[in-house]
Structures are given as structure tokens and as C-alpha cells.
Amino acid sequence: MPLVVKVRSFLRNLFLSQRVEADLDQEVRSHLEMLTEENIRAGMPRHEAQRAAWMELGGVEQVKEQVRDSRTGAFLDSLLQDLRFALRQMRRSPGFALTAMLILTLGIAANVIVFGVLQALVLRQLDVPHADQVMTLQPKEGGGPFVSHPQMRDVRDANTVFSAVAVFEIQDFGLEANGVTRPVWGCEVSGQYFEVVGVKAFLGRLLERSDDDHPGASEAAVLSWSAWKSDFGADPNIVGKTVRIDKQPYTIVGVTPEGFYGTEKIAQMDLYVPMANEASLDGFDWLESRTYRNLFSVVRLKDGITVPQAQAELNTITARVAQQHPKEEEGLALKLARPGLIGDFVGGPVRGFLAGVMGLAGIVLLACCANLGGLFAARTADRAREIAIRMAIGSSRWRIVRHLLVEALVISIVGGMCACGVGWMALTGLANWHPPTRYPLKLFVVPQPSLILMAFLISVVAGVVFGLMPLRQIFKTDPNETIKGGGSQSPAGRRWVLRDVLLAAQIALCCVTVTAAFVSLRGLSRALTMDLGFHPKNALLTQFDLSQAGYTSNDAAADHFQRRLLERVSQIPGVEAAGYANTTPLSGAVSMSGIFSQQSVDFRPSNRAFHSYIFDVSPGYLNAAGTALLAGRDLSFSDTAKTPAVAIVNQEFARRLFNSEQAVGRYFKSGDGVSIQVVGVMADGKYFTLSEDPQAAAFFPISQKASTSTALVVRTQRNTADMVAAIREVVSDLDRGVPIRELGPWNTDLALSFFPSQVATVALGVFGAFGLLLSIAGTFGLASYTVSKRLREMSIRVALGAQAKQILSAALGRMLVLLSSGSVVGIVLGVAASRILSAIVYQASAHDPFVLVAVVFTLLLTGSLSVAGPVKRVLHADPAKLLREQ
């Protein structure tokens, strides 16, 4: 039976290979001898007979090899051989193998990480059923994604395109359970929130329309799965338990399912409560306010409704609302956007940045491939002699190609595995990382198996493709010539070959990443030293909200508490200045208001002069914050609700309203028509983002407009830890029930403002480093290769009396040409690409001479570092010894 015979011979070939080999050897040799005898019988002399027999046979090894190739299982057998051979070769030159694997690991890992983040932030939809139907509504104009409660109520009641419409506000709450009060982050959600989201409760029920019917309609609260798991020990009987939220009793009615993190992709909520109860939770009532636009919206499209249809109806509704409420809603226009990135507020920059970084990652990958190609080409050239010998003794070209292929495969598989490991670890690390802010930010990056598999495949393909680049070299190898040439004759010194082009391309690509890194570094260092309009250094910031301890803003007790606190804190030894405000600049929680000129009588939005940031501050706050008062007086506790309204404005405010900085004593009006006198002018600063243009800002006396939200600024030179403890003691001494949300150096709180620049700088810095590493590897590889190829020629020149300079220019002149042309192209590309960066990194400019100098210097340094070794080798070569050896 043929099959049985085949299997038998396959097994025999595999397991009895030694006997099979011996058999074959004997067979061919006996054939040779018989041929010789035949020739002798024909009358040839012995040695001629032997020669003729050899000629006819064509080489014992060649025949054997041909037989081996025709055997069953020959492929597998020789594959194993090739594998063993490849591993042996790699052990013999570990430098090559390690470099190739390192390059591959760097290039692939960078791409895995960036793509993982891209997937988590941009490509992934929210983790809810039919996520494509979930959208957010945000104003067409203006900076934020924010809407007001009445606006969305109008949309909810009038539309026919959404199956549910909801708003939510992210809030911090004082959650008291089992006798401990902790600050947690949660959402006040309107009645249809969980209809929009469409998830099913893990335990109990979620909030329903009836919970949000009217203030006090229900004291139901829903826990998130992670809060239930970590803060309540996964208590299975949690439903029905009573907790206190901001001192109010609430009943836990349910737990959200695992994997539901709310409708923001980068934040994790612990708690959901009905929005109807906001007055008792926030300390003031904004449900009916059309100007309190601090809410996020989420809507769910009905089945079969397209976005343009929904947008058309939305336009009709908002036009009607604007007509009905000309004073507050003039010009109202909402658009549908993808939810998840603070509405869609940071969607644009995040997508732009990630696209840019993805581009850089692609460049790094390209550079890696170029590098790999160069490496393999150089290695093949190095082994020209070996390859020629192998061909001469009977190896087919295909067999040699297969060797290279197996070697490339081994390298790319190991490199790919390392890359996937590194990528996996980095993504897991990112997922467990909490950005340095008090906000509940969290990156839900999950290393997807499909992503890892894809990356692995890409690395194998890249490795194999570039491992096979020297194919042409092999096919044109003429064993005779190569062996005669002593292995050292190569075109390296004469013609421009593929690997030269690859090196130049790779250096150009690396320059791009290095330039990008320097641009963002420079931007960050500028951002860190820029004038913020206040001095966060040597200042401590304490933040809490008295509403969490049961105070309200209409309550004299809150005002009393804050004043007592200020007095007590000012008496702590070492405190130079102290003051408090409702919120501080760059804290993220700042508000704006329309400013009208003193002549205004009609306060509809189109009549306002401009928008200004507004802060409510105590006397002494300016001093404590380090904001310069340029003219006029500070606020005072004698400015009360009964005295005329006053404010301190910044220079930009004064310029915009009065066309002059001489504003003291002049008046403007707020949106509710009250005349306000300017009593002081302060220096400009940054209020919402570092990258904003000069903005108008006004500081109002907190004694005229009480707030439960408290940010206490204490300026001190004393040791931070002592001071923190002292302040904490004062607060708890005044009221034990006040949960301090944040207490520490002001700089720490500002971390969020610097966060985008820092992330960008870290990301681009890493890519810059990758680029440098790659160019060092590439340059060093090619330089040492060139030198080793031409060492013999160089030593002859030295022996004949050539000077060091001549030797160097002969050996490495071409390298320099490659390096410099690659660098120039790269810098030009980098400068062009860096324009994109200025969108994310504040004050990033590629036209900065510092950046250009730094890039050029870095490249020169790395260039010289990477050719230093080979140069040394050339200069210190001993001609006598070398020539003798070869």
C-alpha cells in the first residue's frame, strides 16, 4: 500500500536518519568505485579512470544532497537542520541577533502601545448596548460640552428622534458608610440616564424616571460595580442598605454591571444619585436655571433614525427655545457628537494627538524595518565567503535562502514575542495608572488579544521581508570569485548599495522623531516657567465643599466657618499670607459669565461685551496667591451684600471694556443688570488652560456672594508636611464633619493643567529616544561593517604611509555623507511635522533656534558616538599583524 510505504519511509527518514545517511553514502561511493572499475576495464589508466568517474558523478555530496531533497519529509528534516544551524549562527554572533531583536521589539512595542491607547480612547465605543446610538449634545459654538437642565428638558419633551434624553453632572460627594466619610466621585443623573445607557442592573435596580420626578422624590442611590467591590467588600446584601451622602440619608437600590464605567471613557464613577436632589447635594439650586450650563448630556437615537435626521429636528427645537427665551437662550444651537471624551470637548485634540503619535510610531516602525534590512544585508555580505563555500560544496541556492529565512523567522518570532510582552505590560501599567489629579481619571486600556496577535504577525512579516532583502546578493554570488577574493572584496567601498539608502532613510526618519521630542520638551519647559498670573510655588491649597457637611450657601454658617478658618490659619506660625476663594484658576472648575457695559439695558447674550472668568475671593486671596494688584485696593470683608457691588478685574478685562488699564472707579454690569464698581486692577493670568489666549477675569468679594465650595490658599516657607498637618487640624477642629478633598502643594493641584503637555512630552520623548537608539544601532552597524570590510585595504594604506585623516575619510567619508544628508532631510521633515504638535503642546514651535541647535547637536553627538568604535578600530589597526592574518 503506497500510503503505508510512504509513512514508513517518512518515519525511517526521521528517526533512523543516521542509518539512512550511512546507506546513502555507501551507495554513492560504491557507485563511484564501480564507475572507476568500468573505466579501467575500458582501458584507462587508474588515476584517469578515477577522474572520469568523478566527472560523471558530479560530486558525492551534491548527489547525496539531491537524494535528500527528494525524500519524504525532506522539508521537515532540513527545516530542523536549518533551525539548529540558525540558532548556532546566532550564538556565534549574538550582537547581530540581539540588535535585530531589540530593534524589532522597540518598533513593534511602540506601535502596540500607541495603538492600544488609540483603541481605548478613540476607536472603542462606550461599553453599552448599541453604543452607536448613544450621542451627546453640545453647543455648536463655545469651548465646552455643557448644557443646562432646562435646555435638555426642552429637547427631551419636544423631540421625536431620541428614545431617551438625559443630563448628568460629575460631582464629588462625601459618602458616609459604616461610620466613615470618604470623598467619592459620582454623577447626579436625570431620570432617563439609565434608559440612554441601556445597561441592566447587576444587583437590585438602577435609577428610573420616578426617582427624578421632583426634588426629594427618592433617596435612591446606585453604586458602581467597582465601588461595590472595593468599598463595600462586594456585600451581596447591599441593596436596601442606608448610607449618607453629603449628610443626607440615601438607600442603595442597586449596583451597575461590571464593565460599565459611566459615559466618560477616561473617568470612573462610584455613585449615581437622582439629579432632582441637586439642591440638597450641591448647596444651591440650579435645576431651573438656564444659565447654569455645567451639565453633560447623553441621548439615545431611536432605531432607524440617522444623525442628520436627528440634527435637523434638534435645530428646529433649539430655534424655538431660543425664540421663547431670548434673554438666556439667544443663539442656542446644539450639535450631536460622540460621547466619551468630556462630551466631545477634548475629542479633537485627543484624536489629533493620537493620530500624530501613531504617525511617529509608524515612522519608528519604518526606521526599524530600514534598520533590519540594513543589518541583514550587512550580515549577508559578511557571510559572502561562507555562502560561497557552502555553494561550492553542494548546497543549493534555495537551501541558503532557506537558512536566511529561518534565521529571520527565529529573530522575528523572538523579537515579536518580546514586543508583545513589553506592549502588554505597558498597556496593563497604563490601565492601572491614575493620572496625578484629584479627578477620577482612568484609562481603560485593555490589551486586546487581537491587537497583540496582529502585532506579532506584523513583526514576523517585517522580520521575514527585511530578512530576505539580501536575496539578490545571494543569487548573484559566484562561489569561484568570492572565494578567490578572500571574502574581503566587496562593493562596500565603491558602489552605493541598498543598505546605504536604507541607512540614510532611517536617519531621516529618526530625525523626525528626535525633532518632535525636542519641540515638545521645549514647549513643556516653557509651559512650566510661564507666567500663570499667580505663584503656585510655596503655596498650599486646601479644597473642600461645605455642602458635603450639610452647609448651604444661603447659610451664614458657611461664611462664618470660612472666616473662622482664615483667622485660625493666619495665626499658624510660618504662614505668610492666606485667603480663600470658591475656586482657583486652572483648577478645571472655573466659571464664566457675560459682562455688559454700564450703558446696557437689554441683557440678552448678543448685547454682552464679552465673556469673563469669574471668581469669588476673600480679602487677602490675591496676596496669598501671589497675584499682583496693579492699581486700586484689595477686597475687604466690609464689602457685604448691603454695600455696593465691587470687583477686581484683570488688565485684559480693563482693556476690553474700557480700552485702557485705568479702570479703577469705573463701572460695568453683570447679566442680571447689577452695576459693579471696579476697585482694583490685577495682573493677567491663565484661568482655564495653559494654552488659552489672554482672557478677561474678574474677582468678586466672596463676602458679597457666599459659596460653600472652598479653596484655601496658604503661602508659607515652612515644611509642607508640618503645615499640612496644622491646617488639617484647624479644619477638623472647626468642624469634624468637613471632608477635605484635597490638601497639599498648589503645584500638585495644577498637575492636570500640565498633564497634556507632560503626556505629550513623555510620549514624544520616548519616540525620540527610540529614534536615537535606532539611528545609533544603524550607524554603528554600518560603520563597523564598512570598517571590517576594508580593514585590509586600510592597513595596506597605513603601511604605505597614509595619514590618519586620509584613512578616516577613506573609511568613513561616505558614512558622513549619508549621515548628514539623512539628517538634513530629517530635520526639514521634522520641522514640517512639528507644526502639528503646536496644537497640543503649548508654545511648541519648531522654528525655535534652541530646538534646531539641540537637534543638530544631538545628532552630531549620536553620530560621533556610533562611529567612535569603528574609527578607533581603524586608527589602532596594526598593519603588520592584519596583513599576516589575512
Next chain:
Amino acid sequence: MRAEPTSLLQGTLDLLILKSLIAGEQHGLGISRRIQQITGGTFVVKPGSLFPALHRMEEEGWIASFWGESENNRRAKYYRLSKAGLKQLEVETKRWGRVSWAIAQALETS
């Protein structure tokens, strides 16, 4: 003419090897000489083609090998036709008949 391993000629080589073994067991050189003889010197099979073919055919089960003594008392590997080989010879012969008839037809009509 050299037996190049094109598919037609490979089939031809197999056929010639099988045919040469009809007369009885033979070693490699013997097969080679016999083919030369029965084709009137047209086919000279080089060892580089012969041995791979022999080993392949042995693995197919058409021929079997054993070690024996050559005419000069030298140890040599002998091949003989198996039952499957005999059948294969019939198949190959028929195929070759068809092919050569077709080629002849093609050459005549022109």
C-alpha cells in the same frame, strides 16, 4: 541527452527505470547502463538524476532495495521491481503511449 527533471521527462525517467528493472534486479550503475543500452544511447542518466529518482520511487513503493554483491564482489545496493511497480509500469507505459501518439499526431498535421 540529459534527463532533466521536467514533469514529462521525470515521468519518462521513471518509466525507463521501471522498464530496465523488468529484466531483473540491478544496481544503480547497472540501471544507468541498461537505460543507455535500451534507448540506443539516447538517454544517459547522470547519478545526480538517477539516485534521487531511485530513492523517490522506493518511497513510493514501486521498487525495493537490498544490499548485494556486484559482479566484482563489491558491496552494492540493488533494486528490484515490486508489485506496485509493475502496475505503475503499465500505467506509465499507457500514458507514454498516449503522449507519444499525441505528439506524433501533432507533428504530422501541420
